[in-house]
Amino acid sequence: MVDINYQDTLTDIYTRLLKKDNYGEPSEAFPVLSDVDTKKFGIHMTTIESENFSIGDANDRFSIQSISKVLSLTYALNLVGEKIWQRVRIEPSGSAFNSLVQLEYEKGIPRNPFINAGAIVICDILVSALSNPKQEMLNFIRSISGNENIDYCKATAEEEEKFAFRNYALANFMKSFGNIENKISQVLELYFYLCSINLSCQELSHTFLYLANNGVSPLTNLTVATPSQTKKINAIMQMCGLYDEAGEFAYRVGLPGKSGIGGGIVAVHPGKYVVTVWSPKLNKKGNSYRGINFLEIMTTETEISIF
Numbered sequence: 604m605v606d607i608n609y610q611d612t613l614t615d616i617y618t619r620l621l622k623k624d625n626y627g628e629p630s631e632a633f634p635v636l637s638d639v640d641t642k643k644f645g646i647h648m649t650t651i652e653s654e655n656f657s658i659g660d661a662n663d664r665f666s667i668q669s670i671s672k673v674l675s676l677t678y679a680l681n682l683v684g685e686k687i688w689q690r691v692r693i694e695p696s697g698s699a700f701n702s703l704v705q706l707e708y709e710k711g712i713p714r715n716p717f718i719n720a721g722a723i724v725i726c727d728i729l730v731s732a733l734s735n736p737k738q739e740m741l742n743f744i745r746s747i748s749g750n751e752n753i754d755y756c757k758a759t760a761e762e763e764e765k766f767a768f769r770n771y772a773l774a775n776f777m778k779s780f781g782n783i784e785n786k787i788s789q790v791l792e793l794y795f796y797l798c799s800i801n802l803s804c805q806e807l808s809h810t811f812l813y814l815a816n817n818g819v820s821p822l823t824n825l826t827v828a829t830p831s832q833t834k835k836i837n838a839i840m841q842m843c844g845l846y847d848e849a850g851e852f853a854y855r856v857g858l859p860g861k862s863g864i865g866g867g868i869v870a871v872h873p874g875k876y877v878v879t880v881w882s883p884k885l886n887k888k889g890n891s892y893r894g895i896n897f898l899e900i901m902t903t904e905t906e907i908s909i910f
């Protein structure tokens with residue numbers, strides 16, 4: 604295999620992209636997201652040998668939003684195991700992340716855990732399984748990242764709640780089919796708080812490293828998931844991590860990934876590294892325009908992806 608100088612690769616692609624036009628708009632879901640500085644651009648890669656490569660605004664924290672859906676799925680799998688698949692499926696949705704349409708004819712069972720409906724069901728499962736779901740999820744995220752500094756952003760969570768008409772609709776609709784066990788306010792509170800966490804590209808790469816290393820974080824030596832669960836989570840990221848752009852992401856980038864409307868994308872190369880990109884301008888599907896471009900150029904020019 605060619606020995607790649609990742610720092611040079613990151614720096615070179617970053618510099619080239621900075622000179623190119625950056626398209627799209629930041630999320631308009633609520634003010635915390637729309638008020639972001641759209642010039643921000645950061646990249647951080649951590650390998651399973653714990654090497655770190657960074658460029659741009661890689662240490663600035665941003666709202667991780669839907670990237671948190673991978674962490675809640677991981678913890679739900681830990682706690683409840685395969686039973687969760689009775690409540691949520693593992694198929695690509697082909698619809699927008701906050702779409703309601705499939706729930707009608709699929710009787711309240713969401714397509715996958717990485718669209719809003721699926722993540723809300725996962726939160727319901729966590730609320731049923733945990734005595735203090737918010738605190739225990741935070742402890743879990745702190746422990747897998749080796750970072751006690753991570754916290755919820757109350758202001759973001761409370762702001763999201765004010766604009767969350769669709770998420771309330773999804774939760775109510777699923778409850779009408781019997782697929783939400785707990786009080787909707789309690790389930791959505793956990794969901795909003797998980798979306799509210801601010802992390803940097805560096806912190807996200809560290810947090811997600813277990814997915815590149817068979818479930819064990821090389822930074823903390825903690826077993827976060829079994830090898831089999833890790834395979835499955837990566838597979839779902841590959842198929843569903845970028846909503847109705849997951850096919851195009853697989854085609855262009857060739858790595859499992861998870862995006863959020865804060866403009867972050869985490870991509871995993873199992874057995875090698877995690878790379879996180881942040882650029883707040885989103886394309887029409889709600890994914891970072893520059894983030895996808897960066898990852899596409901990186902896997903194309905290094906000729907290394909999972910395919």
Ligand code: GLN
Pocket residue numbers: 632667668669670700701719763770798862863864865889
């Ligand atoms: N908090 C956002 C929502 O619930 C997360 C969506 C996303 O990042 N795609 O709509």
